[in-house]
Amino acid sequence: MSATTRTITAPPSTAYKIVDVPELQRDVIKRYAVPGTFVGASEKESPWVPFGTNAAIRHLAFDVRHNIFSNILWIKSKGVVGTHKHRGTVVMICLEGSTRYLEYDWVATPGSFIYETPGLTHTLVTDDPNGVKLFGWLQGPIEWYDEHGNFVETSDVWWFMNHYETYCREHGIPINKQLYL
Numbered sequence: 001m002s003a004t005t006r007t008i009t010a011p012p013s014t015a016y017k018i019v020d021v022p023e024l025q026r027d028v029i030k031r032y033a034v035p036g037t038f039v040g041a042s043e044k045e046s047p048w049v050p051f052g053t054n055a056a057i058r059h060l061a062f063d064v065r066h067n068i069f070s071n072i073l074w075i076k077s078k079g080v081v082g083t084h085k086h087r088g089t090v091v092m093i094c095l096e097g098s099t100r101y102l103e104y105d106w107v108a109t110p111g112s113f114i115y116e117t118p119g120l121t122h123t124l125v126t127d128d129p130n131g132v133k134l135f136g137w138l139q140g141p142i143e144w145y146d147e148h149g150n151f152v153e154t155s156d157v158w159w160f161m162n163h164y165e166t167y168c169r170e171h172g173i174p175i176n177k178q179l180y181l
C-alpha cells in the first residue's frame with residue numbers, strides 16, 4: 001500500500017457542508033449530465049391511479065431510453081394481481097403489509113427485498129387483510145395472462161406513462177415532469 005492510499009473503514013469526511021471536489025470532465029458534465037429527480041410523498045406530486053378495483057399504482061419514474069418504470073403498487077386488501085411474465089429485471093421492496101407469489105414459498109413483509117429476472121412467470125397475492133404496498137424499480141415488458149394461460153396484454157414504460165397521464169388528464173391533475181427521467 002502506498003503512502004497516499006488509505007483504507008476506508010468509515011466515510012473520510014463527516015463535515016456538515018458542501019465540499020467542492022476535483023472534476024477533470026467538469027465542462028462536458030455541465031453540458032450533458034442529466035439531473036436526477038425528486039418526487040415528494042404528496043398525492044399532488046403523484047396520485048394513486050386505480051389499477052383494477054382493489055389496487056392502485058403511484059407512479060414515480062419513467063425512463064423511455066431503457067424501458068424502465070418505477071412505482072408503488074398498493075393492493076388494498078386480500079387479493080390477487082394476476083399471472084404475469086417478466087421480459088426484464090425487477091427490484092422490489094415491501095413497504096407495508098405482506099405479499100407472496102403462488103409459485104414460491106416465501107412471504108415478503110416490510111423491509112423484504114425481491115429480485116425478479118427475465119423469463120419468470122408468477123402470480124402475486126396478498127393474504128393480508130390490509131393488503132400490501134410494494135416499491136418497484138422495473139425494467140422491460142411485463143406480459144399479462146388470463147386464468148387459462150392466454151396472453152392478454154403487455155405493459156411497458158409506454159403503458160405506465162399512459163396509465164399515469166390518462167388519469168391526470170381525466171382528473172385535471174398537472175403532469176409532473178419530475179417523473180420523466
Ligand SMILES: [Fe+2]
Nearest residue numbers: 084086116122
Ligand atoms: Fe412479478
